């Protein structure tokens with residue numbers, strides 16, 4: 001063994017090699033925040049989440065999965081660019097390649113725009129479940145047609161709203177609320193999460209979904225739980241409730257997910273820890289489903 005292997009740690013990575021375990025779960029970062037309109041810095045999100053992930057317990061008591069005993073491949077970060085088109089093009093290629101062997105892909109943002117590329121790289125019968133305080137249904141913002149504020153509008157134009165479920169909305173322009181109604185977007189608003197049986201409501205909306213991609217904009221959480229996001233929005237949901245909603249997805253094939261909009265320069269470490277916890281539980285959820293079904 002060399003001193004390099006003995007005394008040096010490689011650049012931050014959450015790869016976990018376990019003898020006899022295949023690497024069917026892949027993680028990659030997208031350090032992109034070029035369209036950020038307020039608290040920029042989510043390009044530093046992927047490594048902040050990795051660092052936090054390396055410092056939390058990764059055994060899910062709830063799901064009975066121990067990530068220390070599971071193979072996990074960290075593919076690294078997407079090459080840096082300030083071009084929306086280049087980022088989307090590169091990400092789509094990487095996601096398709098990573099999923100070609102049936103792997104689950106976990107994407108660490110970066111801003112929400114990336115979901116446009118990751119979701120459209122999946123088969124069209126995949127349901128998109130978005131958690132976000134905002135609707136991201138603007139037609140245009142700051143002279144951009146495709147950005148973190150418009151990505152869902154562009155997705156709906158391309159794929160329709162039929163396969164999309166949105167949870168946690170509480171802040172949008174009047175035009176966006178109108179668009180939401182007009183396109184018949186299936187929603188569980190923040191007010192519904194707080195005042196009703198949102199778990200059953202979500203399960204109802206997901207009836208018929210056999211595979212799912214989850215996108216978590218961390219601002220769905222109350223800023224008390226996740227202060228370091230690009231666009232904080234008061235009066236949100238708790239981390240506990242978000243986890244409960246995620247656990248309720250058990251039984252649906254989770255093909256991939258992303259965690260976006262962490263802006264670490266505004267963090268005292270809390271938000272990155274929350275993101276790492278969500279990463280850990282979502283990885284366990286995908287592995288639990290993989291173990292209980294015939295899908296590898």
Ligand code: MN
Nearest residue numbers: 112132136217
């Ligand atoms: Mn968003």
Ligand code: MN
Nearest residue numbers: 133134217219
């Ligand atoms: Mn948001």
